[in-house]
Amino acid sequence: MNLITAEHLTHSYTERVLFENAAFSLNEKEKVGIIGINGTGKSTLLKILAGKETPDNGTITTGRNLRIAYLPQTPSFHDKETTLTAALPPDSEIAVSSDAYEPDAKSYLTKLGFTDFNQQVLELSGGQRKRVALVRTLLTPCDVLILDEPTNHLDSAMSEWLEDFLKSWRSALIMITHDRYFLDSVVNRIVEIDKGSLYSYSCSYLEYLERKAEREEIAQATERKRQSILRKEIAWIQRGARARSTKQKAHIARYEKLRDMSAPKTDQTIEITAGSSRLGNTTIELEHLCKSFDGKPLLSDFSYIFLHTDRVGIIGPNGCGKSTLFKMITGKEQPDSGTVTIGQTVKIGYFTQESEPIDPSVRVIDFIKEGGNIIHTSEGTLSASVMLERFLFPPDMQYALVERLSGGERRRLSLLRILMEAPNILLLDEPTNDLDITTLTLLEDYLDSFHGIVVTVSHDRYFLDRICNRIFAFEGNGILTQYEGGYTDYKNASSVEMKLTDSGLSGSSPSSETPEKTTNRHNWKDGQEKKKKMSYKEQREFETIEDDIASLEEQIEKLDSEILQAAHDFVHLNELTVKKDQCQSLLNEKMERWMYLEELNEEITSKLIH
Secondary structure: OEEEEEEEEEEEEOOEEEEEEEEEEEEOOOEEEEEOOOOOOHHHHHHHHOOOOOOOEEEEEEOOOOOEEEEOOOOOOOOOOEHHHHHOOOHHHOOOOHHHHHHHHHHHHHHOOOOOOOOEHHHOOHHHHHHHHHHHHHHOOOOEEEEEOOOOOOOHHHHHHHHHHHHOOOOEEEEEOOOHHHHHHHOOEEEEEEOOEEEEEOOOHHHHHHHHHHHHHHHHHHHHHHHHHHHHHHHHHHOOOOOOOHHHHHHHHHHHHHHHOOOOOOOOOOOOOOOOOOOOOOOEEEEEEEEEEOOEEEEEEEEEEOOOOOEEEEEOOOOOOHHHHHHHHOOOOOOOEEEEEEOOOOOEEEEOOOOOOOOOOOEHHHHHHOOOOEEEEOOEEEEHHHHHHHOOOOHHHHOOEHHHOOHHHHHHHHHHHHHHOOOOEEEEEOOOOOOOHHHHHHHHHHHHHOOOEEEEEOOOHHHHHHHOOEEEEEOOOOOEEEEEOOHHHHHHHHHHHHHHHHOOOOOOOHHHOOOOEOOOOOOOOOOOOOOOOOOHHHHHHHHHHHHHHHHHHHHHHHHHHHHHHOOOOHHHHHHHHHHHHHHHHHHHHHHHHHHHHHHHHHHHHHHHHO
């Protein structure tokens, strides 16, 4: 059954045409993901479908008595509402008392990190207000659920809860999200807004990537054929075609029709190129950092020296202290105790969770020039104007006022401003918020070749898997624990540790040690009386174990190379990550076993000598 039909949609924002003569339809139980580069009109389309905005032209037809629940990008509330009352569905949308929804509202709020249901909603941060609005929208009875960026401001556990919730959702769903794991898991249709048109793909996100490439290839082949025919027709016209006969007139009409056809527009690509400053031996050194807030420990005795090749991800629940750690590194906040040492050559580029406000009356190019008129890169010297074009700000937009930009475009502009300053250490606080998938993909490619340190706070599981080689996880009471690998490695390691803890085996034997987790490990010989000689089996193992270790290290190196090549195929990427995790686990076990056998051999040798 068709729920919503939109035909001949045309809509503009200021002087920019967002979509023209576009069509959209939604059937029962469909789950649709809307994607496209920032500024193409994704949020505007949702507002039109939700009845919150009227298109310039076109018609919207909905089923009789269709109920729509809509989560806007920036929700609003009444001044005197509490967290709980703001999370309840509007009285106008329900047939019973809102009190009936209180148990579910409290349950959902708890899962999204709330403990004080009586707190005034005006006291909440922007991210908290968005989560309260999400609860209100999920509880509102509806036939169509429309969500604009529901995963923004959710930590990983919250995203996984919402993902499971929406996978079991039985009504129709339309949403915008840039979380690629989330998108691929939840939706069964992708609608892309591209150059003013809407393209529909009844498939997962991964399959959409393949189908889009096929569509663009067909369009380019058609254009090559048109150009070939045009060349022949032009030659015929130039030979002196006369429009005396009906046949000749038709021929000329066909030529003119071919001539006036528009060529397919090719995607602009964001070539993120930035210079970087030289980074000396001293980078950033954190020693015994402690920080508390309202008596709650955020950081307890944390020490770490950042290495030149570090790609570090910081994860943990909202409010645990991730952004506070960045503020201490940049000097915006001081630790209660401990020291932060910054090397003399360090130049930090700090991309904050919510970009610094940009004066809406300033021109786009002037804002970038405040960071630098030129930048020195491996390609040579590039001007601010050229860099803007590479960030999808064509010349006609460069002299426009910032107030004309969408929220996502302003985030992209802020990112370019930071890179124009040629940092050698990047601190990225929730960089995936409000950046479209195209920008994220190319940012990831850029970070692969960035000559410096990258530290990111993110809840985007794909982004963390894609760029990080080390994870620091906030695990309560200010404890920050180190894991090797990306987010999937962390999840595998922490789930193994949890199972072992639940079973009472954690730390009781060498085999129970979680291999990826950096702790003070027990040696294989711990708790055992040292042997006076090796068994035959141990002797054979001692002779071959170094070859086994070398072989595993080669396998891991090969898997690392394959992971880089599979960067955009996240199904295959996940398979490779699991394989790497297994190899790493086995390697750690072999290394622990080798240490035990080596020490046993030294002890036996020493006794023989004496």
